[in-house]
Amino acid sequence: MDAVTEWFGAWFGAGHYEFARQMLQRGVAAIYVVAFLSTLAQFPALLGEHGLLPVPRYLARGGAAGMPTLFRLHYSDRMLRAVCVVGAVVAAALVAGLPQLGPPWLPLVAFLLLWILYLSIVKVGQTFYGFGWEMLLCEAGFLVAFLGSNEVAPPILVILLVRWLVFRLEFGAGMIKMRGDRSWRDLTALYYHHETQPMPNPLSRFAHLLPKSVHRMEVLGNHVAQLVVPFLLFAPQPVASIAAAVVILTQLWLVLTGNFAWLNVLTIVLAFGAVSDDAIHAIIPAMPATTSYSSDPAPLSWVAIVLIATALMVVLSWPPLRNLFSRRQLMNASFNRFSLVNAYGAFGSVTQERYEVVIEGSIAERPLREEDWRAYEFKGKPGDVRRIPGQFAPYHLRLDWLMWFLALGSPDSGWFRALLGKLLVADRATLRLLRHDPFDGEPPTWIRARVYLYRFASRSERRETGQWWMREETGELVAPSRLR
Known part of the structure; x- marks a missing residue:
């Protein structure tokens, strides 16, 4: 034995x-x-x-x-x-x-x-x-x-x-x-x-x-x-x-x-x-x-x-x-409560155009000019067209990732409306999640969210403009809003 x-x-x-x-x-x-x-x-x-x-x-x-x-x-x-x-x-x-x-x-x-x-x-x-x-x-x-x-x-x-x-x-x-x-x-x-x-x-x-x-x-x-x-x-x-x-x-x-x-x-x-x-x-x-x-x-x-x-x-x-081996294969799915032996996968479909949601605030009582609006900058997601994207992985910027899904048209489940509300009161914990607050901790009077189509600048565009990204506005996600 x-x-x-x-x-x-x-x-x-x-x-x-x-x-x-x-x-x-x-x-x-x-x-x-x-x-x-x-x-x-x-x-x-x-x-x-x-x-x-x-x-x-x-x-x-x-x-x-x-x-x-x-x-x-x-x-x-x-x-x-x-x-x-x-x-x-x-x-x-x-x-x-x-x-x-x-x-x-x-x-x-x-x-x-x-x-x-x-x-x-x-x-x-x-x-x-x-x-x-x-x-x-x-x-x-x-x-x-x-x-x-x-x-x-x-x-x-x-x-x-x-x-x-x-x-x-x-x-x-x-x-x-x-x-x-x-x-x-x-x-x-x-x-x-x-x-x-x-x-x-x-x-x-x-x-x-x-x-x-x-x-x-x-x-x-x-x-x-x-x-x-x-x-x-x-x-x-x-x-x-x-x-x-x-x-x-x-x-x-x-x-x-x-x-x-x-x-x-x-x-x-x-x-x-x-x-x-x-x-x-x-x-x-x-x-x-x-x-x-x-x-x-x-x-x-x-x-x-x-x-x-x-x-x-x-x-x-x-x-x-x-x-x-299923025709209806699930991606990133768990079959039990303990997250053991899961199904994985990524990018079953590839997005061919890049849309970005840009959040802007204004301290003007009546912001009528484009100059009245200033953009909030996130740490990882594209915003400023001259800024080179950073390297953050393996660190996970969760808010930035959800902003990408939001731009694809996914429902925000309330978190995005809550985010805008936090920015309107200049919530310090929320602002720490961002790269740049254009109002230095002061609450804006108005806030809005616009959607842009982004693409990488070609080599010639980079030389001529100094930009990393080229973009054009495609619409408005949230009209100018203020606290009631």
């Missing part, structure tokens, strides 16, 4: 994936640090007691009923801040590798705590937390919890579950593109995407101005990376490591040319689940190819915990697996 137990424990551990474990645990924890800090900075103004969509009001109306959240019975901004601070501190300890120095259950408890805390935030975050990478972070945090500590080899079953997550991420995104928009099928999607993506970065314009032949090659490469390569993640080594390298390189290109919060960075981190120590050693000879405990059996109690978690994830995998 001891011989069987020893054999099973040795098979159970994947000692040749130690580098992968370190990348997965520390990388996912680092994203949690960013997520908790960004929530600490933005949540009170967006969703707090006096926010645009107050959580207490949401809960009073029955929101989050039956959802796994610590805030279901009570919410306060003080409690929210405490949750964020605890989450950021625990995540920072995991980045430093401190819990990993203890027994296997210690990092397990730490990551499950992060999962519970962040899941609690997401479940009351309403439209401001309705992004696919929120679910992705929750699922990733739950999975890497079962990678154990430095005392035991990484469980091979968990390594395989991480690859299954990357498969759903990439293959789901590839299938939603092929089903959703003809421009992905005729290879023209990137004629537009770099210019119309939610939040361009400093290199987006240069990517947009590349020749169309390059854009077609980009799309073709994307299809290979998302529709073919994911299957190779489950191939024997070194094929799996090469497949992971393709995923990492394609995601790095997205990091260089856009601001997609932590989606791309987290995908890169997760892709290391398919990279073996031998592959790392081949690239960096100073890194060991094997570890001293690679043949040591894991404690039977730890094996049982991992097997139970694996069985749970396998059972929960049926709905997302079926969704991948």
